[in-house]
Amino acid sequence: xxxxxxxxxxxxxxxxxxxxxxxxxxxVGGSVVGLALALMRVSRIAVVRGAxxxxxxxxxxxxxxxxxxxxxxxxxxxxxxxxxxxxAGLSLTLYAAAFLGEIWRGCIEAVPRTxxxxxxxxxxxxxxxxxxxxxxQSVKLAIPPTVGFMVQIVxxxxxxxxxxxxxxxxxGQIVNNSTFEPFVIFTIVAAIYFALCxxxxxxxxxxxxxxxxxx
Amino acid sequence: MPAVEGTSEAPREAIIQIRDVxxxxxxxxxxxxxxxxxxxxxxxxxxxxxxSGKSTLLRCIAGLETVQAGTITVCGHPVGRxxxxxxxxLRRDVGMVxxxxxxxxxxxxxxxxxxxxxxVKKQPREAANAKAAEVLxxxxxxxxxxxxxxxxxxxxxxxxxxxxxxxxxxxxMLFDEVxxxxxxxxxxxxxxxxxDLARRGMxxxxxxxxxxxxxxxxxxxxxxxxxxxxxxxxxxxxxAKPKTAEFSQFVSSEL
Numbered sequence: 001x002x003x004x005x006x007x008x009x010x011x012x013x014x015x016x017x018x019x020x021x022x023x024x025x026x027x028v029g030g031s032v033v034g035l036a037l038a039l040m041r042v043s044r045i046a047v048v049r050g051a052x053x054x055x056x057x058x059x060x061x062x063x064x065x066x067x068x069x070x071x072x073x074x075x076x077x078x079x080x081x082x083x084x085x086x087x088a089g090l091s092l093t094l095y096a097a098a099f100l101g102e103i104w105r106g107c108i109e110a111v112p113r114t115x116x117x118x119x120x121x122x123x124x125x126x127x128x129x130x131x132x133x134x135x136x137q138s139v140k141l142a143i144p145p146t147v148g149f150m151v152q153i154v155x156x157x158x159x160x161x162x163x164x165x166x167x168x169x170x171x172g173q174i175v176n177n178s179t180f181e182p183f184v185i186f187t188i189v190a191a192i193y194f195a196l197c198x199x200x201x202x203x204x205x206x207x208x209x210x211x212x213x214x215x
Numbered sequence: 216m217p218a219v220e221g222t223s224e225a226p227r228e229a230i231i232q233i234r235d236v237x238x239x240x241x242x243x244x245x246x247x248x249x250x251x252x253x254x255x256x257x258x259x260x261x262x263x264x265x266x267s268g269k270s271t272l273l274r275c276i277a278g279l280e281t282v283q284a285g286t287i288t289v290c291g292h293p294v295g296r297x298x299x300x301x302x303x304x305l306r307r308d309v310g311m312v313x314x315x316x317x318x319x320x321x322x323x324x325x326x327x328x329x330x331x332x333x334x335v336k337k338q339p340r341e342a343a344n345a346k347a348a349e350v351l352x353x354x355x356x357x358x359x360x361x362x363x364x365x366x367x368x369x370x371x372x373x374x375x376x377x378x379x380x381x382x383x384x385x386x387x388m389l390f391d392e393v394x395x396x397x398x399x400x401x402x403x404x405x406x407x408x409x410x411d412l413a414r415r416g417m418x419x420x421x422x423x424x425x426x427x428x429x430x431x432x433x434x435x436x437x438x439x440x441x442x443x444x445x446x447x448x449x450x451x452x453x454x455a456k457p458k459t460a461e462f463s464q465f466v467s468s469e470l
Binding site: 114115117118119120121122123124125128132133136137140 | 311320
């Protein structure tokens with residue numbers, strides 16, 4: 001058995017960079033797809049609304065773990081062998097998009113109908129209404145729940161460990177296998193997760209305050 | 216062309232023509248064959264009890280509701296469907312002011328006014344700002360240019376909303392119970408702005424509960440009851456000699 005030492009700590013921190021990268025991929029990818037889904041959900045065309053709604057219900061009704069299995073093992077069997085980071089990034093993107101899409105749809109619909117009417121009466125077209133009147137108001141409403149969900153994403157990246165992707169949780173397991181000090185090691189892992197998530201919460205609070213003052 | 220003297224006043228052009236308009240919400244018939252004309256420069260007050268269809272009529276003229284039957288023509292153009300050329304023309308011709316002001320809360324007073332000028336009328340920012348200053352002076356709020364809506368009183372917000380519409384130089388202004396959300400003091404300042412507009416010759420249709428204002432400012436009063444134009448005519452005549460029991464009852468209840 002090997003004594004827990006500084007190298008282990010460095011190993012964990014390096015693995016945390018992968019957690020961070022995977023979170024970033026999930027958030028950026030999820031945002032792009034999620035915004036599209038949110039706009040589809042409020043479309044005036046029923047088929048478009050239905051497609052987005054179907055996707056969201058499908059993904060929200062499936063455990064992230066199963067999505068990971070499907071994209072790594074499932075696609076692998078079918079001949080599309082993805083490396084773990086790609087499979088994990090893809091799964092988390094699909095997953096985050098469904099939730100962000102639904103969160104943001106709510107934020108778009110929370111802007112009063114009368115804002116649409118007033119901007120319509122001023123002659124703005126639908127694109128201009130979204131870009132200048134509706135979405136800027138939605139963004140303010142969206143900040144707290146979005147950051148809350150980002151924290152969920154960071155923590156959910158730990159599931160990628162099951163497909164052999166060495167991020168923070170998997171690294172913790174590996175270190176534990178050689179040192180067998182689970183309490184210490186997983187406390188350290190938890191502390192690193194906290195260090196990643198807490199600044200997000202702080203930033204959200206600061207943004208909320210700023211947007212409130214700017215109104 | 217030489218000026219022609221001695222001719223009597225030319226017949227005034229009907230700037231708005233409303234013919235046999237029917238509007239239903241589900242099985243509820245809110246407008247049941249409504250029709251009247253509004254001449255250029257005329258101030259029309261639509262009055263009536265809650266549920267008589269007066270606000271719905273105004274929203275139909277503004278194109279916010281689609282009618283099931285009948286026609287509404289503004290400045291010679293039909294109201295049209297959203298996205299049509301006729302609708303775009305309607306937006307240039309008609310300004311609308313709402314009961315709940317509906318200013319954009321995330322934008323300054325100035326940007327509320329210039330938004331459509333820059334986006335729809337494609338004016339450069341400086342010209343739009345100059346126009347904003349002009350209309351803000353008109354409603355007496357020059358010093359609130361950089362304020363946000365929530366920093367203003369209800370009356371001030373409503374005056375900004377009027378200024379925002381005026382900036383687009385509409386032919387007709389529609390007012391939908393614009394003082395109903397205000398207390399009496401603030402009501403007066405908004406009505407003063409509207410009276411001023413009327414004096415400047417703006418064609419106006421106003422749905423209102425302010426009978427004093429209607430009597431003082433309106434040229435034409437339209438009394439609506441059960442989705443119909445129950446009674447209409449020149450203000451003085453109508454108030455002096457109500458033709459229907461419903462209108463005389465309504466007038467006495469509102470005083």
